[in-house]
Amino acid sequence: MPNHPLISQARKDFPILKREVNGYPLAYLDNAATTQKPKSVIDAIANFYENNNSNVSRGVYTLAEEATEIYESGREAVANFIGAEDSGTIIFTSGTTESINLVASAWVQKNLKKGDRIILTEMEHHSNIVPWQLAAQSYGIELVYWPVNPEGRLDLALLEELLTNSVKLLAFTMVSNVLGSINPVGKITEIAHSHGVPVLVDSAQAVSRMSIEVSEWDCDFLAFSGHKVYGPTGIGVLYAKKERLEEMLPFQGGGGMIRHVEKQSSTWAIPPQKFEAGTPPFAQVPGLKAALEYVEQYGIKEIERHDHELTEHALNQITEFPDLELYGPSEIQNRTGVVSFNLQNVHSHDVAQVLDESGIALRAGHHCTQVLHERLGVPATVRMSFGIYNDSSEIDRMFSALDRAREIFLH
Amino acid sequence: MTKETIYRDILLEHARHPKNSGRLENPGLSASVHNPLCGDELELSLALSGKLIQDCRTMVRGCFICQASASIMSEMIIKKTLQEAIITGRLFDESLRKDNEDVPEIVEPLRPFLALKKHRSRIKCMKLAWDALEECANQDKNLNHT
Numbered sequence: 001m002p003n004h005p006l007i008s009q010a011r012k013d014f015p016i017l018k019r020e021v022n023g024y025p026l027a028y029l030d031n032a033a034t035t036q037k038p039k040s041v042i043d044a045i046a047n048f049y050e051n052n053n054s055n056v057s058r059g060v061y062t063l064a065e066e067a068t069e070i071y072e073s074g075r076e077a078v079a080n081f082i083g084a085e086d087s088g089t090i091i092f093t094s095g096t097t098e099s100i101n102l103v104a105s106a107w108v109q110k111n112l113k114k115g116d117r118i119i120l121t122e123m124e125h126h127s128n129i130v131p132w133q134l135a136a137q138s139y140g141i142e143l144v145y146w147p148v149n150p151e152g153r154l155d156l157a158l159l160e161e162l163l164t165n166s167v168k169l170l171a172f173t174m175v176s177n178v179l180g181s182i183n184p185v186g187k188i189t190e191i192a193h194s195h196g197v198p199v200l201v202d203s204a205q206a207v208s209r210m211s212i213e214v215s216e217w218d219c220d221f222l223a224f225s226g227h228k229v230y231g232p233t234g235i236g237v238l239y240a241k242k243e244r245l246e247e248m249l250p251f252q253g254g255g256g257m258i259r260h261v262e263k264q265s266s267t268w269a270i271p272p273q274k275f276e277a278g279t280p281p282f283a284q285v286p287g288l289k290a291a292l293e294y295v296e297q298y299g300i301k302e303i304e305r306h307d308h309e310l311t312e313h314a315l316n317q318i319t320e321f322p323d324l325e326l327y328g329p330s331e332i333q334n335r336t337g338v339v340s341f342n343l344q345n346v347h348s349h350d351v352a353q354v355l356d357e358s359g360i361a362l363r364a365g366h367h368c369t370q371v372l373h374e375r376l377g378v379p380a381t382v383r384m385s386f387g388i389y390n391d392s393s394e395i396d397r398m399f400s401a402l403d404r405a406r407e408i409f410l411h
Numbered sequence: 412m413t414k415e416t417i418y419r420d421i422l423l424e425h426a427r428h429p430k431n432s433g434r435l436e437n438p439g440l441s442a443s444v445h446n447p448l449c450g451d452e453l454e455l456s457l458a459l460s461g462k463l464i465q466d467c468r469t470m471v472r473g474c475f476i477c478q479a480s481a482s483i484m485s486e487m488i489i490k491k492t493l494q495e496a497i498i499t500g501r502l503f504d505e506s507l508r509k510d511n512e513d514v515p516e517i518v519e520p521l522r523p524f525l526a527l528k529k530h531r532s533r534i535k536c537m538k539l540a541w542d543a544l545e546e547c548a549n550q551d552k553n554l555n556h557t
Contacts, residue, residue, distance in 0.1 A: 347474035349449055349536065350418075357416060365449045379450040379472060408418050409475065 007298060007306045011389040013038040024359025027394040032177050032205055032338050032385035033363055035230045037291075044290035045232060048283050056282045057256060057273070067282055074285035075272075078237055081292045082203075082222065083213040089245065091272040092280050095236035096204040097127040099223035100171070102238055102275060103200055104131035106251040107221075108169075114140035116168045119159075119197075121183075122148040122375050123176040126368040128202045132171065146172070148375055152179040152328040156191065163195040170197050174212075175205035178367050178383060179328030180311065180338035182210070186217040193218065198244065204228050208387070209307050209336050211300045220244050226284060230388070231291030235284035238275070245271040252277040295388075303388055307337040310386045314339045314395050321399075323406070327376055337386035340367075343402060346409045348380040354408060358401040360394075417530055419523040422479040429478055431485035433468040440493075442546035446535055451477050455543035462492040469543075474536050476527070481540040483520050488544065497548050500541035507534060 011017055014036045019026055028036060048070065054063035056071040072087070079087040093099045112118075118132050122145050129143075136143050144162055149155050154172075163170075170192045175182050185201055192199045198220035203212055207224040214222050221244060226235040240248070250257055250268055254277035259267040268274045295303065312332050318324050323344040329335045343351050348364035355362060363383045366373045373379060384398060435441075438456035445452045451473030458466040467489060469481040488496035503518045507528055514522050527534050 347449075347451075347477075349474040349533070350476070353417065353530070353533065370450060373450065379452075408416075408423065 007302060007388060008391065010038075010298060011391075013040070013294070014389055015039055015042070017389055021359040021361070022357055027360045027390075027397055029360060029362040029384040029386065029390065029394065029398060031208070031387035031390075032228075032367070032383060034227045034233070035208060035387050036389065037232070037287075038230055038294050040294055041231055041287050041290045045283060045287040048286045053283065055279055070289075071280070071282050071285050074289040077289045077292050081212070081296070082237075082239060083211075083215050084239055085215050086242070088270075088272055089239055089242060091238040091240065091275045092285065093223075093236040093238050094234055094281065095225040095227070096202060096223045097131075097225075097236075099221075099236050099238035100128055100200065100202065101131045102251045103221050103223075103240070103248075104135045106248040106275065107240075107244065108135045108139065108141070110249050111247055112139055112141055112168050115142070115166060117142045117144050117164070117166045119144050119146055119162050119167055119170045119172075121146040121154055121172045123152075123154070123179060123181070123369065123372050124171070124173055125177055125202065125204070126370070127204075128171055128173060128200075129371060141168075142166075145371070146170075148179070148372065151331075152176070153181050153334075154183055154188075156184075156187065159188065159191055163192065163197055167195070167197050169200065171200040171202070173202040173205065175203075175209065175336050175338065176328065176369075176372075177205045177338060177385075178340045178369050178372055178381065180336050180340070181329055182206070182334040182336055184334070185219060186213075189217050189219050205336075205338060208295065208303070210304045214239050214241075226288040226291065229288075229291055230294055232281075232284040232287035235281040235288050240271075248275070250277070251275050254278040256280070298388065306388065307386055308332065310390055310392060310395060311335060311337045311339065313392045314384065314386075317395065317399050321402075324402075327378075327381055338383065339385070340381040340383040342378060342381055343405060346405055348382040350409060351382045351402070351405050354405040355398065355401050358397065358404065360398050360401055362398070417526040417533065418475065419526065422523050423475065425479040425482035426475040429469070429471070429482040431466075431468050431482070431489075432470070434470050435466060435468045438468075440547040440550055442543045442550065444539055444543045444546055446473070446477070446539055448532075448535055449474070451536065451539060453477065453481060453539045453543055455481075455540065455547060457493075457547055459493070462494065464488050464491055464493060464496060469540060471540075473539065476524075476533055476536040477539050480524065480537040484540045484544070487518075487520055493548055493551060496544060500544060503541075 052066045054067045056068045075087045075090045078090045189199045200221035201219045203224045208229040220241050222239040227233040257277040325342045327340040352364035365380050435456040439459035441456040443454045454470040471478045471481050503521045506514045
């Protein structure tokens, strides 16, 4: 299968891909866990530390002015990247997990009461389940689950039934980190809004694979992590619509989020600073900005096409092996490059261990989705997930290396 | 350089044909433990005569390393006192922390697991059976002190 000519150059941008693992070229197929970093991202962070490092929004000296400008230009870049009209709707957090915790605390506290319901889906990552459980326990809220059908998808007709009067929020993932299914954010948001229910979108898996359009979709909240879109760790984003921002109490208290502090009480800065207590991840911001520019350099549409081709290649191969069980849609439509499976009668950890001996890095386990794995009826799965630098030959290597696992465990 | 495989023949043999597999009826002590990393589960049941482990069974839903470890442990702890059995497990913990390949004679059957020193994320898989044993010992302590 021919790989996209432009994308085939991308491999050269990532220094780590030059290394060998156990005598083989590294085949990094764990992009759903984290992506590798291009040289431009590594350089942007190093450059900041070497030339501009100082705290932001505080000092009046030259370095502080520069650092603040870099920080705020990062906010602009994120707003442009996800189709937000105003950079004031972009809150920097430590990652998707903190973004969701922020809403589950700061928004829920002000807007939900005992007896209210939140709808989640069965395909959520623990980071989009546990924060709501904590809120549910604190405020007497009930969590309702939108089931995953046997194809590994969400049935839109079922959502209508779940959207009762007591539902106050729908939180769902745009792309499942196990099944690879893509959920139609615009359509789901439209249905939820027709019942007066705001939505939170976890786009951690989607952000590196397809275009995000918060204004077009009209979603209320959207969260993602920098490290899953070729950017640094320790930085994430929460987008919140202006009306929602107005409805939120502070999340954490500290410097930077206040207007005025007295002995017994304080007043708050305006959003987004109101939600950024303490020293923010300012050295990571230029890294994230460089990552988004990197993605734009190839074009998200081209990346999406590349991901689609790799996914199709993997799905075609998987169906050829009767001892491989696929989890998630076997159809390529509305499906992306996260492909989970099991080799019959072999534990996923054993499979991943043997693949590592051939330099193939992929994930085994429950991938922080125990509710979904309960639904699938298996404790763990093997997951390969693709990035911009992968090519079909690495997928072929993975399937060949499975023979070694068969040899060890099944003969 | 290729790392040494952790799948030694002796471990594969135990995982394929586990010793003392199953569950004792009316066990003196039993414990269920799980590995949050992968969701693996293991149940250990012990028949005691005084302090002596007369018999044991393990039910494992887990990887080859976890299964092999449960099988080997079951062979090692029968006819030991609970305390001796616990000490055996802890001795091997120490061996896993050392730079050399020495193991005390009493834990010689666990030697194949020394390969996990280069795959530390899998030590938890090997430890699950021994964790269940520790849990049984904790229960025993509580029973005798309350």
